[in-house]
Amino acid sequence: MTELYESTIHGEWGLKNNLPTSYDTIQGVNYRSTENPVDFSDCWVVRNTRIGDEEEYTTHDGRTRWGYKSVSDNSHLGSQIGGLFFISAPNAAAMLSNSGSTKRTLNLRATDSKLVVGPTETGKEDVIFFLAGLEAAITGAIDAAIKEQLFFGKPISVLVFNQVGGGIYWPRKGEAYSVGDRGQEIAIPPKSREMREPKPNLDTYKNIIDHVLDGTVLVPPRDMGGKAFQVKKKFFFDHILVTGL
Numbered sequence: 001m002t003e004l005y006e007s008t009i010h011g012e013w014g015l016k017n018n019l020p021t022s023y024d025t026i027q028g029v030n031y032r033s034t035e036n037p038v039d040f041s042d043c044w045v046v047r048n049t050r051i052g053d054e055e056e057y058t059t060h061d062g063r064t065r066w067g068y069k070s071v072s073d074n075s076h077l078g079s080q081i082g083g084l085f086f087i088s089a090p091n092a093a094a095m096l097s098n099s100g101s102t103k104r105t106l107n108l109r110a111t112d113s114k115l116v117v118g119p120t121e122t123g124k125e126d127v128i129f130f131l132a133g134l135e136a137a138i139t140g141a142i143d144a145a146i147k148e149q150l151f152f153g154k155p156i157s158v159l160v161f162n163q164v165g166g167g168i169y170w171p172r173k174g175e176a177y178s179v180g181d182r183g184q185e186i187a188i189p190p191k192s193r194e195m196r197e198p199k200p201n202l203d204t205y206k207n208i209i210d211h212v213l214d215g216t217v218l219v220p221p222r223d224m225g226g227k228a229f230q231v232k233k234k235f236f237f238d239h240i241l242v243t244g245l
Helices: 003-007 103-105 127-152 202-213
Strands: 043-047 052-057 066-067 083-089 159-162 177-178 185-187 217-221 229-232 239-242
Touching: 083 127, 127 159, 127 202, 127 217, 159 229, 202 239
Parallel strands: 159 239
Antiparallel strands: 043 083, 052 066, 177 185, 217 229
C-alpha cells in the first residue's frame, strides 16, 4: 500500500507543511477560510488498484514479503477494483489538537462559535454551507467515476462511499470545552457533542446523492461525424452505497 501511495497521489494533495499556523495545501485550497463550497469538489483517482486481506508469505527464493492473501493461484495480487477516489469533504467539528491537520482544515464558516471564537476568527455555524460542500465532494467523486468510464474505459458501475463528512466532522452544537482540575480549558471530543440537523443518516445522504445523479453530463461524440449529447448521471451506475449508517 505504501508503494501504491508513493507512486500515485503522494505529493499531489494535502497540507504543504507541518507548521501549526499554516493552512496552505498542495491543491491550492485553504479549507479553513474558504467560503466557496466548490473548493471541496476536488477528487484524486488511483487507478488499477487491488484490495484484499494481507498476509506474510515467503517467495521462491526464501525472502519474506507482505501481500494479499492468495485464494488459489499463490499470486498474492488480491482482487482488482475500478479505482480509489479520494475527496475532501468539509470539516465542521473536528479539532483534535491545537496544531494538527484537523484544526488546520476546520472550516470557519461551517463550524460553530462555541468551538472557535476569537478576535480574528469565529465559527459562523452555517450548516447549509457545510451541506453544499458535502454535496460538492460527493459530486467530485461521482463525476470522476463517470470520467473514468468515458475516457479510460473503466467499467465503474458501483460506487462505495464511507460516511463522507460524517463522524467527527459533522456540525455540532452545545459546549465545546470543559474546565480541568487546574482551571484549564479541555476540548470536548466531537463525538460527545450533539450533532446538528440534519443528521448524517440514510435520508440525508440519499437526498444529496439523488440530487447529484439527477444532473447531466455532456457525452462526447463516438465518431468524427457524431454529436455530443446530454445524459443524466444516474444512468452511469448500477448501485451507489454509503457505509457506516
